Amino acid sequence: xxYSQTKIGRLAVIESTWGATTGTFTGVxxxxxxxxxxxxxxxxTLTIDGIRSSFEEPTHLSGSKMNSTMSFKCFLNGWSSTSxxxxxxxxxxxxxxxxxxxxxxxxxxxxxxxDPEADLAGGLVSAINIxxxxxxxxxxxxxxxxxxxxxxxxxxxxxxxxxxxxAGEDTITPTVNMSIAPAETxxxxxxxxxxxxxxxxxxxxxFQYQGSDADSLVECYDCSVTSLKLSLSPLGPPExxxxxxxxxxxxxxxxxxxxxxxxxxxxxxxSLGTNGARLxxxxxxxxxxxxxxxxxxxxxxxxxxxxxxxxxxxxCTNRTTTTSLMIPATALHTDLAGPGDTKGILQLDLNANTPxxxxxxxxxxxxxxxxxxxxxxxxxxxVAYTLGADVYTADSGSTAPADTPFRIAFL
Numbered sequence: 001x002x003y004s005q006t007k008i009g010r011l012a013v014i015e016s017t018w019g020a021t022t023g024t025f026t027g028v029x030x031x032x033x034x035x036x037x038x039x040x041x042x043x044x045t046l047t048i049d050g051i052r053s054s055f056e057e058p059t060h061l062s063g064s065k066m067n068s069t070m071s072f073k074c075f076l077n078g079w080s081s082t083s084x085x086x087x088x089x090x091x092x093x094x095x096x097x098x099x100x101x102x103x104x105x106x107x108x109x110x111x112x113x114x115d116p117e118a119d120l121a122g123g124l125v126s127a128i129n130i131x132x133x134x135x136x137x138x139x140x141x142x143x144x145x146x147x148x149x150x151x152x153x154x155x156x157x158x159x160x161x162x163x164x165x166x167a168g169e170d171t172i173t174p175t176v177n178m179s180i181a182p183a184e185t186x187x188x189x190x191x192x193x194x195x196x197x198x199x200x201x202x203x204x205x206x207f208q209y210q211g212s213d214a215d216s217l218v219e220c221y222d223c224s225v226t227s228l229k230l231s232l233s234p235l236g237p238p239e240x241x242x243x244x245x246x247x248x249x250x251x252x253x254x255x256x257x258x259x260x261x262x263x264x265x266x267x268x269x270x271s272l273g274t275n276g277a278r279l280x281x282x283x284x285x286x287x288x289x290x291x292x293x294x295x296x297x298x299x300x301x302x303x304x305x306x307x308x309x310x311x312x313x314x315x316c317t318n319r320t321t322t323t324s325l326m327i328p329a330t331a332l333h334t335d336l337a338g339p340g341d342t343k344g345i346l347q348l349d350l351n352a353n354t355p356x357x358x359x360x361x362x363x364x365x366x367x368x369x370x371x372x373x374x375x376x377x378x379x380x381x382x383v384a385y386t387l388g389a390d391v392y393t394a395d396s397g398s399t400a401p402a403d404t405p406f407r408i409a410f411l
Contacts, residue, residue: 078357110197141402147186222247276352282344
């Protein structure tokens with residue numbers, strides 16, 4: 001299968017239904033800000049080396065298309081640059097409109113949207129007072145974008161516990177302290193949280209690639225995320241490498257070069273402190289030369305004669321998250337840790353000063369999977385760690401995303 005591999009085109013993603021092969025895409029779907037995808041579209045050849053009249057080829061039959069794959073690299077996008085206080089309004093309660101959040105939702109298995117209606121009432125970096133006169137209740141495990149006492153500066157806050165106060169005022173204890181005290185009067189905004197879960201995502205994804213000419217139209221269905229790798233540098237924007245397993249595809253033709261369009265969702269800025277970025281490990285600001293975070297998914301195929309390509313559904317049998325850090329070794333005797341050692345809570349915040357276009361990653365109980373104690377990075381003695389997500393039970397609530405071991409929020 002060939003297709004037009006140009007830099008003029010459009011890739012869109014939506015949630016679909018198993019076995020849906022036509023009529024899925026509409027004009028409202030948002031494009032993903034990405035490199036041209038690499039498509040490996042296959043159709044199985046079925047044959048038997050049986051008896052034949054001479055030396056000609058034996059009979060060949062067309063089989064399933066379910067072993068096709070797609071990969072691409074993209075930037076991260078926020079979900080709104082105009083209405084940061086309403087993620088459920090901007091993305092829908094299912095979170096199925098924001099394309100990058102959708103990829104994480106299908107990789108991690110769990111998601112929750114929270115829209116608070118409350119104002120700040122001051123407090124400390126370790127205790128945030130909330131005016132809950134409207135009756136809003138804040139849930140442990142969720143993440144909020146909080147205005148600080150410094151103009152133009154905001155922090156992303158994961159909630160560990162909530163204490164009911166008097167006169168309609170509650171106090172939030174953050175999982176990781178804020179870097180600046182909360183504003184005496186100000187706003188906080190909600191988020192779409194994607195969290196590691198043992199649950200199954202009941203529906204697949206569908207992708208549409210439209211190239212620069214009418215025949216370069218490819219639609220892929222019954223798709224599952226097999227790998228997401230987030231690459232981060234203190235100097236550049238976050239990038240995401242995506243790998244997709246495709247269950248069915250078609251090349252219907254009849255398309256056209258994509259009309260002029262503007263991506264609906266804003267792109268996250270460079271991971272700089274001036275934009276509200278910070279990396280915290282075990283309660284302290286952590287220097288890092290580079291950071292990678294990977295989510296890998298394994299699936300078993302549930303087959304059916306009645307399904308379009310024989311694939312009734314993919315069942316996720318394993319999800320694995322790993323976070324790799326390259327840390328300058330300022331004091332080797334304190335930085336060294338071996339496999340099985342814990343490194344505390346890891347929180348990464350990106351673009352926190354721009355609600356609606358911010359992201360936060362939380363691994364509340366990291367454990368060392370691999371370590372390379374002595375290395376060189378940019379001329380500095382360094383330590384490399386691969387961290388896993390261990391069991392975590394310190395949140396005061398029990399309803400997910402509370403106590404989940406790996407979370408990402410778009411705020």
